[in-house]
Amino acid sequence: MSLRTTPFHPRTGPLSEGQAWRRWAGYVVASSYELSHDREYHAIRNSAALFDVSPLYKYLITGTDAGRLLDHIVTRNVAKAKIGQVLYTPWCDNAGKQIDDGTISVLADQRYRMTSADPTLRWLHLNAAGLNVQIQDVSETTAALSLQGPSSRDILQLAAERDLAKLKYFRLIDAKIRGIPVTISRTGYTGDLGYEVWVDAAQAVPLWDALIETGTPYGITPAGMLALDVARIEAGLLLIEVDYFSSRHAFIEAQKSSPLELGLGWTVATDKERYNGRAALDAERERGPEWLFTGLAVDWDSLEQLYADVGLPPRLPTQAWRMSVPIYDRGGHTQVGYATSGGWSPLLKRYMALAHLGVEHAKPDTELRIEITVEHRRKQARAFVTPLPFFNPERKRA
Amino acid sequence: MKQYDAIVIGGGHNGLVTAAYLARAGKSVLVLERRPRVGGAAVTEEIFPGFKFSMFSYVVSLLRPEIIRDLDLARHGLHILPLESTVTPMENGDYLAAWADHDETRRELYRHSPRDAEAYDEYGQLMHFMAQAVKPILGMVPPDPTSFAPSDLAGLLKLGKHFRGLGGERLHALVKLMTMSSADFLDEWFETDVLKATKSASGIIGTFLGPRSPGTAYVLLHHYMGELDGVFRAWGFAKGGTGAVSEAIASAAKSWGAEIRCNAGVSKVLVKGGRAIGVALENGDELRAPTIVSSLDPRRTFLQLLDAGALPDELVADIKQFKFRGSSGKVNLALAALPKFTCMPDGAGGRLHRGAVSISPSLDYVERAYDDAKYGEFSRRPYMDVIFPSMIDPGMAPPGKHVMSVFVQYAPYNVKGGWTDAKREAFGDAVVNTLEQFAPGFQSLILHRQVITPLDIERITGLSEGNIFAGELALHQLFFLRPAPGWAKFTTPVRGFYQAGSGTHPGGGIMGASGRLAAMTILKNGA
Numbered sequence: 001m002s003l004r005t006t007p008f009h010p011r012t013g014p015l016s017e018g019q020a021w022r023r024w025a026g027y028v029v030a031s032s033y034e035l036s037h038d039r040e041y042h043a044i045r046n047s048a049a050l051f052d053v054s055p056l057y058k059y060l061i062t063g064t065d066a067g068r069l070l071d072h073i074v075t076r077n078v079a080k081a082k083i084g085q086v087l088y089t090p091w092c093d094n095a096g097k098q099i100d101d102g103t104i105s106v107l108a109d110q111r112y113r114m115t116s117a118d119p120t121l122r123w124l125h126l127n128a129a130g131l132n133v134q135i136q137d138v139s140e141t142t143a144a145l146s147l148q149g150p151s152s153r154d155i156l157q158l159a160a161e162r163d164l165a166k167l168k169y170f171r172l173i174d175a176k177i178r179g180i181p182v183t184i185s186r187t188g189y190t191g192d193l194g195y196e197v198w199v200d201a202a203q204a205v206p207l208w209d210a211l212i213e214t215g216t217p218y219g220i221t222p223a224g225m226l227a228l229d230v231a232r233i234e235a236g237l238l239l240i241e242v243d244y245f246s247s248r249h250a251f252i253e254a255q256k257s258s259p260l261e262l263g264l265g266w267t268v269a270t271d272k273e274r275y276n277g278r279a280a281l282d283a284e285r286e287r288g289p290e291w292l293f294t295g296l297a298v299d300w301d302s303l304e305q306l307y308a309d310v311g312l313p314p315r316l317p318t319q320a321w322r323m324s325v326p327i328y329d330r331g332g333h334t335q336v337g338y339a340t341s342g343g344w345s346p347l348l349k350r351y352m353a354l355a356h357l358g359v360e361h362a363k364p365d366t367e368l369r370i371e372i373t374v375e376h377r378r379k380q381a382r383a384f385v386t387p388l389p390f391f392n393p394e395r396k397r398a
Numbered sequence: 399m400k401q402y403d404a405i406v407i408g409g410g411h412n413g414l415v416t417a418a419y420l421a422r423a424g425k426s427v428l429v430l431e432r433r434p435r436v437g438g439a440a441v442t443e444e445i446f447p448g449f450k451f452s453m454f455s456y457v458v459s460l461l462r463p464e465i466i467r468d469l470d471l472a473r474h475g476l477h478i479l480p481l482e483s484t485v486t487p488m489e490n491g492d493y494l495a496a497w498a499d500h501d502e503t504r505r506e507l508y509r510h511s512p513r514d515a516e517a518y519d520e521y522g523q524l525m526h527f528m529a530q531a532v533k534p535i536l537g538m539v540p541p542d543p544t545s546f547a548p549s550d551l552a553g554l555l556k557l558g559k560h561f562r563g564l565g566g567e568r569l570h571a572l573v574k575l576m577t578m579s580s581a582d583f584l585d586e587w588f589e590t591d592v593l594k595a596t597k598s599a600s601g602i603i604g605t606f607l608g609p610r611s612p613g614t615a616y617v618l619l620h621h622y623m624g625e626l627d628g629v630f631r632a633w634g635f636a637k638g639g640t641g642a643v644s645e646a647i648a649s650a651a652k653s654w655g656a657e658i659r660c661n662a663g664v665s666k667v668l669v670k671g672g673r674a675i676g677v678a679l680e681n682g683d684e685l686r687a688p689t690i691v692s693s694l695d696p697r698r699t700f701l702q703l704l705d706a707g708a709l710p711d712e713l714v715a716d717i718k719q720f721k722f723r724g725s726s727g728k729v730n731l732a733l734a735a736l737p738k739f740t741c742m743p744d745g746a747g748g749r750l751h752r753g754a755v756s757i758s759p760s761l762d763y764v765e766r767a768y769d770d771a772k773y774g775e776f777s778r779r780p781y782m783d784v785i786f787p788s789m790i791d792p793g794m795a796p797p798g799k800h801v802m803s804v805f806v807q808y809a810p811y812n813v814k815g816g817w818t819d820a821k822r823e824a825f826g827d828a829v830v831n832t833l834e835q836f837a838p839g840f841q842s843l844i845l846h847r848q849v850i851t852p853l854d855i856e857r858i859t860g861l862s863e864g865n866i867f868a869g870e871l872a873l874h875q876l877f878f879l880r881p882a883p884g885w886a887k888f889t890t891p892v893r894g895f896y897q898a899g900s901g902t903h904p905g906g907g908i909m910g911a912s913g914r915l916a917a918m919t920i921l922k923n924g925a
Contacts, residue, residue, distance in 0.1 A: 003501060026501035119504075122516035137512050248520065251527070 003028045006054035007143040007204030011212075015222055022225055025055040025117075030224035037230075037319070038346070040223035044190050044231045045347050047219030048149035050211060051228060053189075053196065054204070056102075057116045059124060060138045065131035066110050073127050073276055074104065075259055077269040081106050086170045086185050089267050090259045091123075096280030097247035097256035099123070100240060101264070105172055105185060113138070113198075117240045118248075127276070143204040147211065147220070148194030148231070150395055155215040156184065156195055164195075169397040178210045189228060191235020193395040229320040233352055234345050236295060236388025238262060242322045243293070243340045243354055260284050261291040261356070263388060292362035295386035296327070296339060298351035298370055302382035310375045316344040316351065327355055328369040332380050336361040339370060345390060352390050353383070361385070402428045402657075404689040404920065405677055407664045407703065408899065410438025410859075413693030414647040414658075415913030416898040416920075418469050421654035423921050428685065429648075429656060430677065432663035432860065435641075436648050438693075439859045439866060440908050442641025446846035448796040449732040452639035453848075454855060454866065456728075456785060456803045457481060457754075459633040460623060460907035461643065462536070465914055474649040475642065478634035479790050483753030485742065486596045487836040489760070493741035494592045497749070510590045521587045524571055529622045531564050531572065536623065536904045536911050539919060540878040540886045575615045576873060581761055583615040595758040599781055602807060604867040604906065606723035608768030609761055613873045620871060620906065633754075635790045643908055667692070667703045667895055674895035689894050689920060693913065695861055695868035696720050696881035696901040700890070709891055716882035720901075721875060724852030724864030725771060727809035729829045731802040731847055732795070736786065737833075737840035751789045757782035757832065771808030776825045779832050780806045799845070804829055811852035811863040822849050867907070868900035877903055888912075888919040896920055 004027045005013070012030055020031040029052055032040055043049040061069060070078040076089035083106050090101040102116040114120070124135045147156060157164045160175040164184070167173055172185035180203045188194035199207045212220060232239065240246060247256040258281060259268050268281050300314075307314045320343030327337040342353030353370065361368065364387050369380040406417045409431030417427045435441060439454040458478055466476065482498035495506050500519075507515040541553025561569060574583060580601030584594040598609035600621040607614050636642045648658055663680040667690050676686035692699040700709060700717045742750050758764050758781050767777035783805040788795035795801045806829050813821065826849035834840050852864025861868055869875055878886045880903045888896050898916030900906055 004505065023501065026505055119516045119519075122513050122520075125513060249523070 006052050007201040008052045008054065008145070008208050010205050011208045012052055012222065020224070024225070025057065027055040029055060030222075032224040032226045033222050037224060037226035040221055040227035041230050041346060043219065043221035043223055044149050044192060044227060046149065047221065048147055048151040048155055048215060049190075049221050049223035049227060050215070051146040051148065051223055052144075053146045054143045054201075056139070056144060057119055058138045058142050058144075059114045059116070059120060060136040061112045061114060061124070061133060062110055062136075063131070063133035064110060065133045066112050069124070069128050069131050069133045070104055070112055070114065071272060071275060073124070075264075075268045075275065075277070075281070076104070077272045078104060078106075078112075079272065083108060084171050084173065086172055086187055088170070088187075090262070090264050092259065092277030092281065093247045094276055094280065095247070095256075096258050096277035096284055097250075098244060098259050098262060098264075099246050099248050101238070103187060105183075107172075107183070118246055141201050142198055143201045143207075144196055144198050145207065145211065146188050146194065146196045147215075148188045148190040148192050150193055151215070151218040151220070152194050155211065155218050155220055156197075159210055159214040160184065177207060180207050180210070182207065189235070189237055190231040191237065191389050191391055191396060192231070192393060193398075226319055229322075229341075230343050230345065233320055233341050233343055233354060234348065234389065234391035236263075236354065236390060238293065238354065239322075239341065257291065257293075257356075258284055258289060260289040261293060263293040288359065290359055291337070291356050292359050293354065293356055294362050295388045295390055296342075296353040296355045296368065296370060296383045297386045297390075298353065298372075299382035299384065300351070303351060303372070306372060306374045306379045306381055312375070317342065318344050318346070325353070326371045327357065327383070328371070328380060329361060330367045330369065332369045336368065348390055350390065352386075354388075357385070402426050402685070402687040404428075404691060405430060405685060405687040406691045406693060406898070407667075407677065408432075408438065408693035408860075409436035409644075409648070409658060409660070410693055410899070411440045411644050411647055411908055411910055412899050412913030412916075413438070413691070414644060414651055415465060415469070415910040416691055416693060416917045417656045417658075418647055418651035418654065419914055419917030420920065421651050421656035422469070423917075427651070427656040428687070429651070429658040430662040430664050430679070430685075431658065431660045432680075433858075434660050436658060436660065437641050437644035439855070439861060440640040440644045442639030445730060445848050446732045449799070449801050449846065450639055450794045451730040451801055451848070452636075452641065452787065452803060453730065454728060454850070454859065455640045455908055456635075456787070456805065457633050458636050458640065458643060458908050459621075460909040462909060462911050462914065464537070465910045468914075469647060469650040471646045471650060474646040474653070475638075476646040477637040477642075479637055481633045481635050481753055481785065481790060483749055484596065484756050485739075485746075485750050485753065486592055486756045486758055487739050487741040488592050489763075491740055493739075494590070494596060495746075507590070507593070510593065511588070514588045514590045514593055517587050518593075524568075525619065525622045527568055528571060528575060528619055531560075531568060532619065533623060534560060535877070536909075537915070539888065539915055540880075540903045542878055542884060542886070544883075575619050577612060578615040579610050579612045580614040580618050581609040581765075583618065591760050592758075595761045595764050596756050598761060598764060599756060599758045599783070602764070602768070602781070603783075603805075604726065604865065605870050605872060606721070606725045606771070606808075606810070607872070608765045608772075610765055611768075616873055616876075617871055635785070635787060637791050637793070639787065639791075639794065640908060647910070664703065666705070667892070669704065669708050669892055669895070673893045689896065691896045691898050691916060691920065693897075693899040695722070695865070695899055696897070697722065697862040698860065699897050699899070699901070704892065704895075713882055713885060713891060720881050721870045721872065722811070722863035722865040723870055724811040724855060724861070724866070725809065726805060726807040726866060727776070727825060727852060727855075728850040729804040729806055729826055729847065730850070731804065732845040733800040733802055733843045734845055735798075735843050736789070736800055737802075737837040737843055739837045741836070748789065751786045753785075755784040757784065757836065767808055771810045774810060774812065774814035776809045776813060776828065777807070778828055780808060780829065782806050782829065782833070784833070804833070809851055811856070811865075813851075817851045817853040822851050822854070825849060825851060867905055869905065871906050876905070880905055888916040889923075
């Protein structure tokens with residue numbers, strides 16, 4: 001017995017130079033294929049990076065009430081979505097606290113694919129009582145690749161032999177790549193121009209080969225989770241169990257967050273009837289959330305000084321960190337929040353962090369202090385509240 | 399003659415815990431044990447040359463972490479090794495496994511039911527919450543709800559606040575756990591029968607109830623309160639067997655000067671003017687101390703150690719009503735090699751044998767096992783919890799050989815016609831034959847077999863009717879009702895005479911909590 005490997009493993013396995021694997025939803029996926037993730041990161045922003053995202057949980061929801069079920073669960077308005085549209089959405093418990101976030105793809109009339117970070121089958125069933133709906137767990141039978149970066153469109157157009165210029169951000173189409181039926185959605189987790197390709201697991205390896213072959217002249221680069229982690233922080237995209245806890249896993253109330261507190265207010269519909277958490281979210285919107293999730297930019301001079309004080313050049317977290325780091329007010333004595341992810345952006349040349357801040361301290365450009373351990377001693381560096389995302393290129397939507 | 403501050407009757411783990419805490423507080427303490435060795439039901443014995451057995455109690459989980467810390471048991475040799483998995487062979491040749499790794503367990507459950515795979519996590523989380531909610535009660539002297547004494551009122555107030563703080567959802571779950579049968583409770587969560595059967599088993603252990611009997615849901619929770627290294631629901635195996643736990647506590651007690659005398663059965667507690675003044679040994683000797691503690695079960699403590707007339711009639715009546723009803727037995731086997739189970743012939747690389755094997759293929763199977771017992775027979779096909787201690791601690795058997803510990807339920811103490819040698823062997827045969835169905839060829843590996851009936855448990859350890867919890871873990875016998883209303887605070891009507899065994903709150907398992915609470919009570923009363 002061991003962990004599962006994804007349908008792409010026959011190809012990704014031999015690529016791993018340092019056998020650096022990590023767990024994702026019961027599967028092993030590459031942390032990085034090369035010994036360092038640098039080149040994989042730069043591929044995301046410079047050419048095209050290819051990620052195996054098969055471990056995502058995927059559910060196929062069909063039937064006359066499929067849309068109703070989803071509308072009952074998630075905060076976005078599913079009824080309004082058109083065929084071929086993809087919605088990013090959180091979903092909440094009845095107290096308006098976030099359970100998970102993912103996407104809903106409208107594949108056809110009465111036919112949806114939902115992705116989630118946590119297993120969601122039971123939650124779907126619990127909410128489906130009395131509805132005419134079929135719920136199918138297709139997590140294992142559907143494999144997925146994510147192709148992200150400025151060259152991703154060129155590669156995919158060639159491979160799919162069709163013009164993708166008209167495929168808009170968060171839309172999907174059916175296509176064939178070397179005869180393999182796929183769904184291509186213009187989505188991703190990098191905040192860049194990028195696509196996700198959904199395929200029957202049995203066809204995973206030929207799809208991989210086709211993309212690698214077509215993409216090699218364009219610099220396609222298989223990339224792992226370390227590179228992705230830096231990119232998603234630049235894009236200001238939150239990660240469950242890192243930046244927030246599912247309300248279903250939280251042990252105490254204080255560990256739970258609402259979408260309004262997580263900067264996802266734009267996903268919370270006001271134009272649909274009842275859905276899980278609606279009343280609580282309406283009330284919270286009315287009084288205003290107590291917390292906000294926002295970016296923090298660590299001030300370079302202040303960081304450099306802390307290291308200079310002990311005779312060292314500044315050390316930068318080139319691998320993103322995932323832990324809780326206290327954030328203090330300008331005076332440095334009162335804690336006003338905590339950062340949950342952070343790292344150095346090689347592209348932006350900025351030390352970024354994602355932080356939960358008390359709402360009165362979350363206005364852009366507010367000066368705060370972030371705790372930094374320098375040579376075994378706890379210090380504080382200056383940091384400024386920065387709206388998310390840190391990086392938002394035009395090509396993402398163009 | 400040496401004058402002691404306190405004499406503890408019974409060298410089981412609770413008696414030893416009481417003695418250790420008293421000695422640690424500077425008291426001179428003597429422990430009197432009837433058998434040649436300490437441990438009570440937590441003993442390791444070499445029944446067959448080279449093969450060591452945890453004769454009765456065989457796993458450790460409930461031992462309170464504060465006791466491990468306070469008594470520095472690690473320094474005294476306690477080493478708890480992980481027991482990580484449970485495999486349940488099914489009658490159709492399939493199996494259900496819960497492995498140490500969450501992802502693997504999820505995948506395994508998913509094979510049986512995708513929905514149960516998710517429910518399992520939520521159920522685990524709820525039970526974790528509930529265990530956490532109930533945990534403070536384990537460390538609390540039960541307040542008397544009918545008393546107006548300040549300490550009782552304060553205790554009740556604390557309890558009330560605690561429950562109010564749980565919030566609606568968890569309070570409702572607690573009420574369900576207190577009132578439902580484990581089968582009904584599990585039905586609310588799962589659809590996979592074998593999963594429910596295996597989970598329900600921890601709701602019946604040590605009770606004379608079946609998985610469909612109301613009240614068993616609470617016992618589920620009781621078994622969730624096991625906590626190792628801060629992790630709830632972690633079960634372990636003590637290196638050297640459960641006797642090593644007793645030895646470690648004894649060693650701690652001795653390090654603070656406690657004396658332990660074996661082969662020293664106590665026949666009576668000496669009472670003068672409503673006060674305990676000492677004990678009379680079975681050999682006729684008398685020993686004096688102003689504080690006498692009984693770690694024996696309530697029946698022996700009140701009805702055997704004391705003379706009739708020393709107690710109020712109501713208490714005597716209550717103790718006579720206190721239910722023991724031993725319902726389980728034990729079969730200890732020395733094996734030439736590990737058995738192969740049909741459901742997992744390769745033993746998953748040894749992992750099957752490093753964890754528990756649960757013979758609980760369906761809810762009906764377990765309930766039918768109970769049906770036999772209800773009408774006075776041992777189960778023809780019993781529920782069994784099997785472990786291979788030599789796979790976890792190789793020192794338990796000669797190299798390459800193995801010991802197998804089989805906890806068996808049901809075996810009623812009051813079996814029809816009484817327990818005879820022939821009946822004991824028939825019971826052993828039922829166990830071996832049932833196992834043989836799941837692991838063909840297993841019988842031929844047996845080098846030695848020890849069959850222990852509830853009557854044997856009573857005869858050897860002194861536990862009345864062979865109840866492994868020193869009194870059934872039934873709701874009407876818990877907290878301020880354990881062992882009797884008004885006498886749940888470790889004191890007795892005889893001044894200077896205390897109770898400390900598992901028959902007092904919170905009771906059951908190698909927990910030590912009652913022994914510790916008794917010591918606290920004694921020290922508070924200024925012994």
